[in-house]
Amino acid sequence: MKSQHELDDLYGELTKAFRIWMKQAGYTETTQKEYMREAYGYLDSLEGASAEQAGKMFVISFLVSKQRGAGDRARNRTLSAIRSFYTALIDFELATRNPAMEVKKSKTEKNKKPVYLEEEELAASLSCIEGRYRSRNIAIFLLMSYCGLRVGEVHRLNRSDFNPARGTIDVFGKGRKWNEIPVPGELSAVLAEVAEDRLTPYKEQEDAFFVSQKGRRLSIRQIQKIAGQTFEAFKSLNPQAANKKLSCHKLRHTFATMLLKNGVDIRVVKELLGHASIETTMIYTHINDEQKKEAMATIRLPVHI
Structure with missing residues (x-):
């Protein structure tokens, strides 16, 4: 070679x-x-x-x-x-x-069935975020789980990408494409608070939304570490989830799954995720066991068999 x-x-x-x-x-x-x-x-x-x-x-x-x-x-x-x-x-x-x-x-x-968190598991994970930078880390977690951002998109997010008046963020995703994402009101309030309390950057012109303790743009590795520590704390309190392989991208799976389970049109989910093809979005259309039981419960057999 x-x-x-x-x-x-x-x-x-x-x-x-x-x-x-x-x-x-x-x-x-x-x-x-x-x-x-x-x-x-x-x-x-x-x-x-x-x-x-x-x-x-x-x-x-x-x-x-x-x-x-x-x-x-x-x-x-x-x-x-x-x-x-x-x-x-x-x-x-x-x-x-x-x-x-x-x-x-x-x-x-x-x-292959995507790994994701149920909504109650997601809430339990959020409650595990503690420490000095709790608000910042919660905002990071929420952007991936309730807006579907990739870890790289969170890393690249700038203060100028957040428009609190419109309640949107501009996301620079794959394929060099910008995607405007509407942000839930509660999350918009969290982002506004984090932007206000942001750590002072090392360089005055730094526009990064998330800044590290050293005043630099929070790296992808640091974001992954924040998520990893949160998942470990969640698993320690919830042994039934110990075998789930959780990561930043699994939060994106969770976001897509929540939308589809709530009846959102798959074409809308495709646009929110920034997918180029709807075939990519189709992997999230899996059906869970509870949905199968609910479907079978609607069937009525003849009274006399």
Whole structure:
């Protein structure tokens, strides 16, 4: 396997373009690192061949080579990285087609039931948030669970993105798209309070909504740590939830599930989540056991059988 230095000698213009494109697109630092690793692996598999001339077979061969011991989610993640890589090349006129778009994602992943919190579990989790920065951390938790924001979107949120008069926040999400999200009145009041009591930034011009103890924009890792500590405290008080794999993204699952269970049109949920395709939103249309029981309770068998 070639080193990154050797691959940059062969494909330096392409890797540089991909880095610039992802940064401009607002990808999180974690995603940028993962996608660059996948891109280098893919370029190594080309064995010096032109990325522009590589076709569907090259992409599939790379996926197969990585598939040993990996699940469908890992395969789809790799495919998404290669798709993004070629999208970047096309944007910078370094390629004319995206062979990764000709490769289908694994359907098995779509059948996996998302992990989410029931509403009473969500309330119990919120009650576990304590400490010096309680208000700030509650606001972070609420934005992910009651507005569906991704952790990267919370990280990028600025004070200027919050409009208390309109009761909205402007969210810069995936695909370099802005999405205006109406905020529930109670949450708008919390955000207004947090904005008023915000820690003084290290740099005067810093517009970050959430500021760390050191006066810098709260990092993605710090936000994940806040959520992780909250989940650990919740699980310690609720042993029945001990096996749930909870994370920031599971709060987004919770938001989508709550909306759909409350009868909100899936097209509206798609727009609130900032999904490009309604197929992505469809994974949240799972039915829980209680809903199954309620449905079966409506059936009336004949009196005489």
